[in-house]
Amino acid sequence: MYIRLGIKRLSFNLLISKDPSAHQQIMLFRGCLAALATFxxxxxxxxxxxxxxxxxxxxxxxxxxxxxxxxxxxxxxxxxxxxxxxxxxxxxxxxxxxxxxxxxxxxxxxxxxxxxxxxxxxxxxxxxxxxxxxxxxxxxxxxxxxxxxxxxxxxxxxxxxxxxxxxxxxxxxxxxxSAFSIMDTISSTYSHYRMLIRDYGLTAVMESEWIRLNVPCVLRTFWILRLMEHTIAYQPVGLEIASILALCKSLLITGCETLTAVLGMTSIISYGCHYIGCFFQWVLLTDDEDDKSIGTVSAILFYILALQTGLTSLEPDKRFVRLCRNFCLLFTALLHFIHNIVNPLLMSLSASHNPSLHRHLRALIVCTFLIVYPVGLMAYLWSHHPMSTFLLAVSAFSVEVIIKVIVSLLIYALFLIDAYRSTFWEKLDDYVYYIRAFGNTVEFCFGIFLFFNGAWILIFESGGAIRAGMMGIHAYFNIWCEARIGWLVFMKRRTAVNKIESLPEASDDQLANLDDVCAICYQEMRTAKITRCNHFFHGVCLRKWLYVQDRCPLCHDILYKFELFNFKIYCESKDSTG
Missing domain, CATH: 1.20.120 (Four Helix Bundle (Hemerythrin (Met), subunit A))
Structure with missing residues (x-):
């Protein structure tokens, strides 16, 4: 009630104000409400x-x-x-x-x-x-x-x-x-959406309304019409390349001077990035639905960059420079999305012994692009621009994607070598783990570097609540969560390795008498570990099994009871000493 009275008092004060800008704000607010209701x-x-x-x-x-x-x-x-x-x-x-x-x-x-x-x-x-x-x-x-x-x-x-x-x-x-029918329509619509939110949740209702209203298409249409208006109003000097470039620069500057215009540009960028992702899916002959979200993620990233850099409040020349920098950051992030498309395909092709050479060739061409393009981009930026926090951020993103592609190619090569081996390769899992650990460590270090780079920008260059919030999100998801997951994986692997090393190694005579394959991978056993229940398995296979559970794959007996045994001895010794 008090809030309603305060709003009425504020509206009354604005109405009796002699300042024409107050009346303009009221009319603008009413126009926005009417436009939103109509939309x-x-x-x-x-x-x-x-x-x-x-x-x-x-x-x-x-x-x-x-x-x-x-x-x-x-x-x-x-x-x-x-x-x-x-x-x-x-x-x-x-x-x-x-x-x-x-x-x-x-x-x-x-x-x-x-x-x-x-x-x-x-x-x-x-x-x-x-x-x-x-x-x-x-x-x-x-x-x-x-x-x-x-x-x-x-x-x-x-x-x-x-x-x-x-x-x-x-x-x-x-x-x-029509006043009564309008009020009845508003009341029934409110009841309808209240029931939908209660039954399906707010997120589902907002998603369905987003699809019904086709908001991205509306924003794209608005931005294109705005661009056409500025193109008609622009007075070109001629049809030379310089005048065309000046026109493009002017359109880019005016195309992001308000938040609504930035939303329209975001929709255009999302549309373009979606088809870039579709192009790489066509090149790689994949059709994964999860990879089609590249347009949405790119749109969110670009809009957050525009907000945290204050794009709309900058002067025209500075706005154009900042827009170009945001595009560079977006393109480097797009390379990471493309790597997320090609990496599962590489693993699938190498692990499934796929004989289709053209699919291997397509994946390798995309990986070559993901290495050559960042190198060329860094060479151009470092040769034409002085060192800055922006340049360090782009370089960190570029080097990170290069390392990720190299890691994927090394694991791909190891799996290919294993596919053409006639014997079981026990060290393969160790090699894959070390390579992935190296890649994750480098990515973690770059995450820390980007955090400190963002902190420097926040303190000394351009601060803001949005940038501080994004730094907090980056610190939690890309640093803390990654560090915790990596440490858990390391401890889990070390525990499994210690358990496997405590088991006795099978001798050549025992393997000859057994004359059987590993029950986990169905491969010939040249070396094996013997469990407490007297079953033989590859040490690597048993270690992978211990990641899931501590029971034997054949008899389901507990594989490792030394910790419980040691704990009982410790308790007995404590009782005896009083």
Whole structure:
């Protein structure tokens, strides 16, 4: 209640304020609310709104056309001059139809008013009585018809107002009679969405509304229309390359000068990144649905970069530089997304012994691009720009993606070598673990480096709540969570290794007498570990099994009881010593 009273008091203070900017803010706020409400309507209701707006607009256009025509006629006709009707009866067509005469103006207004009356008769939402339908053309044409008669100028100036009374009254009548249905629609819509949120949750409702309203397409259309407007308003010097580049620079600067324009540009970038991802999926012959989110992730990344760098508040030249830097960061992040597409394919091709050479070649070409492009980008940036925090961030992202691609290629090569070996390769798992551990360690170090780089920007260059929040998110997900997961994996592996090393090694005679394969991988056993339940397994296979559970794959007996045994001995010793 107090909040409502405070809002009313604030609105009242703004209304009685003599500052014109306060009234402009109120009108802007109301316009935004009306636009938002109209945007969220369904097809049926938005059609009604558009018909109402068109009918009201036709009335005002008709009034403006009649006023302009009467003003032109009264200004050109002298008091002693014959009226238009008298000139017509005297067959003085030469004076009536000359280019600067009132006859041409009157004919143009006749045609325009007939067209407006015809449109209004089909668009207006009021009662469609036959008499009213016949009155609309006469109502719209009344000022033009009265201009023919020798009437006083003061009377003619008031005629367009009376001519607009009937159609405007119809528009007002429709608005007031629809008030109850509008309130009923709002109430039923509120109840409907309240039930949906209760049953399916707010996220599901927002996602369905996002799809229904097709928000990205609306933002793209808005940004393209805005771009076309600025292109038409731009005065080019010529068709040289320099003028075309200047036009592109001007369009990029004006295309991100407001938050709404940045949203439109974000939608365009999301659209482009989506098709970049589709292109690489086509090159790699994959169709994973998870990889199609590249457009959404790119859009979120670009918009966050725009917010935390204050893109809209910068001067035009600085804004263009900052926009180019944001594009560089976005492109390097896009390389990581492409690596996420090609990495599972490399592992699948090498592990499944896929003989399709062209698929291997396509994956290797993409990996080559992911190495060559970052190297070329870093070489260009370091040769043309001085060292800065931006350059360090781009270089860190680029080196990180190069390391990730090299790690993927090394594991891919190891799996290929193992595919062509005739014997079981026990050291393969160790090699893969060491390579991945090296890659994860490098990625973790770069995450710490980027955190300190962002802290330097926050403290000494451009601070802000959004940048601080993003640094907190980066510190939690990319540093703390990664460190915790890596440490858990390391401890789990070390525990499994200690357990395996405590088991006895099978001798050659035992393996010869067994003459069997490993029950986990079904490969020949040249070396094996013997469990407490007297079963033989590869040491590597058993270690992988211990990552999942501590029971034997064959008899389900507990593989390792030394910790429990040692704990019992410790407890007994404590009891004996009192």
């Amino acid at each position: 969220t309507l369904g097809k049926k209701h938005i059609r009604i709104v558009y018909m109402y707006v068109i009918s009201a607009g036709i009335v005002f256009i008709s009034y403006w056309g009649n006023m302009t025509t009467i003003r032109n006629i009264t200004s050109t006709m002298s008091p002693g001059r014959l009226s238009i009707l008298e000139s017509f009866l005297l067959l003085d067509f030469q004076s009536l139809l000359s280019l600067d005469s009132v006859g041409i103006t009157l004919i143009e207004n006749y045609i325009a008013q007939l067209g407006l009356a015809y449109i209004f008769s089909f668009v207006h939402l009021g009662p469609r009585y036959p008499l009213l339908q016949k009155l609309w053309p006469f109502t719209f044409l009344t000022p033009s018809l009265l201009c023919l008669l020798p009437l006083p100028h003061q009377f003619l100036h008031h005629v367009p107002v009376f001519a607009a009374v009937l159609p405007l009254a119809m528009v007002k009548f429709v608005l007031w009679t």
